[in-house]
Amino acid sequence: MDQRNFTYMFYGFVVAWLIPMIYVISLARRSSRLRKETDELKQLFEEKQSQTRSKV
Amino acid sequence: MKPVVNNERGSKADLMIYGFAVAAMLLLAYNLYKIFLVLPDEAAQGMIYRIIFFHVPAAWTAFLGFFVAMVLSVLYLSSNDLKYDALASSINEVSLAFACVNLITGSIWARIIWGIWWTWDYRLTSMLVCVLIYFGYLLLRRSVDEPTHRARLSAAVSIFGCVDIAIVWKSIEWFRTQHPGPVLSIRTGGGQMDPRMEATLYWNLLPLLLMAAAFVIIRARQESTEQEIDSLRRMVHAS
Numbered sequence: 001m002d003q004r005n006f007t008y009m010f011y012g013f014v015v016a017w018l019i020p021m022i023y024v025i026s027l028a029r030r031s032s033r034l035r036k037e038t039d040e041l042k043q044l045f046e047e048k049q050s051q052t053r054s055k056v
Numbered sequence: 057m058k059p060v061v062n063n064e065r066g067s068k069a070d071l072m073i074y075g076f077a078v079a080a081m082l083l084l085a086y087n088l089y090k091i092f093l094v095l096p097d098e099a100a101q102g103m104i105y106r107i108i109f110f111h112v113p114a115a116w117t118a119f120l121g122f123f124v125a126m127v128l129s130v131l132y133l134s135s136n137d138l139k140y141d142a143l144a145s146s147i148n149e150v151s152l153a154f155a156c157v158n159l160i161t162g163s164i165w166a167r168i169i170w171g172i173w174w175t176w177d178y179r180l181t182s183m184l185v186c187v188l189i190y191f192g193y194l195l196l197r198r199s200v201d202e203p204t205h206r207a208r209l210s211a212a213v214s215i216f217g218c219v220d221i222a223i224v225w226k227s228i229e230w231f232r233t234q235h236p237g238p239v240l241s242i243r244t245g246g247g248q249m250d251p252r253m254e255a256t257l258y259w260n261l262l263p264l265l266l267m268a269a270a271f272v273i274i275r276a277r278q279e280s281t282e283q284e285i286d287s288l289r290r291m292v293h294a295s
Contacts, residue, residue, distance in 0.1 A: 002102060002103075004168065005101075005102045005103050005104045005168055006103055008104055008164050008165075008167060008168045009103050009104045009106055009107060011164050012104075012106075012107035012110070012111075012161045012164040012165060013106075013107075013110070015157065015160045015161055015164065016107075016110035016111075016114065016157050016161055019153055019156055019157045019160070020153060020157070020267060020271075023150075023153045023271065024271075027271065027274050027275065027278070030278055031274070031277075031278060034278055034281040034285065035281070037285055038281060038284060038285055038288065041285060041288040041289060041292060042288065044292050045288060045291055045292050045295065048292060048295040049295060052295060
């Protein structure tokens with residue numbers, strides 16, 4: 001009983017840490033994806049602006 | 057629309073994220089020392105009872121978050137300001153993570169104490185329904201593109217979800233459940249739980265709340281970036 005008790009307590013603490021850790025990783029990945037998307041769109045916007053200016 | 061939080065590096069929001077994270081880690085380290093090295097095993101349950109120090113604070117963190125998100129949803133419905141919707145969605149997502157911690161740690165505890173992983177009693181079932189409602193909330197937000205329509209539907213689900221929170225909270229008083237009845241002095245008036253254990257449980261609520269606050273700020277910043285991306289897209293299409 002004591003060994004099982006310890007093992008399951010360990011599992012419980014692993015879960016209590018693992019879920020927030022997985023969430024932090026997902027937040028970090030989403031942040032880098034959003035940053036990349038913002039940079040790409042800013043670049044695209046600037047390219048379009050300079051094309052419009054050169055036409056004029 | 058103004059951004060939900062400041063998105064610039066080195067801003068006040070940045071300082072808050074790091075401050076909350078460091079404070080949470082320090083408090084957690086101190087609490088873990090107390091949980092494992094100071095407090096004795098529980099007489100009937102042995103060492104497995106220690107799961108309660110994360111199981112209960114995780115539930116409270118989630119419930120507080122769902123409640124605040126419900127208030128923000130009501131504010132959105134009365135003002136139509138998308139800032140409230142963005143903040144409510146950030147808080148609901150973070151709270152859902154803590155609700156999952158509560159549900160799974162409870163199941164692990166039940167495997168030892170009851171000999172089963174799960175039973176369909178009122179407390180467990182209403183908590184599972186709560187988690188499913190907020191998973192549905194996140195899925196709904198992904199499936200609706202139009203921002204005001206999405207915000208209105210999300211607000212309705214957020215308010216509906218809070219009704220279930222009240223049922224989860226009161227279920228151990230209203231019904232005969234396999235889940236233990238109220239033991240904390242804030243609900244019973246005291247005498248059911250060793251005061252040292254109960255104090256540690258409250259102390260462990262604090263780092264979880266700080267962690268949740270840091271997550272919410274990060275998530276709210278992402279919402280602001282998504283709004284920036286939307287306006288950039290419109291500008292690219294218009295130019």
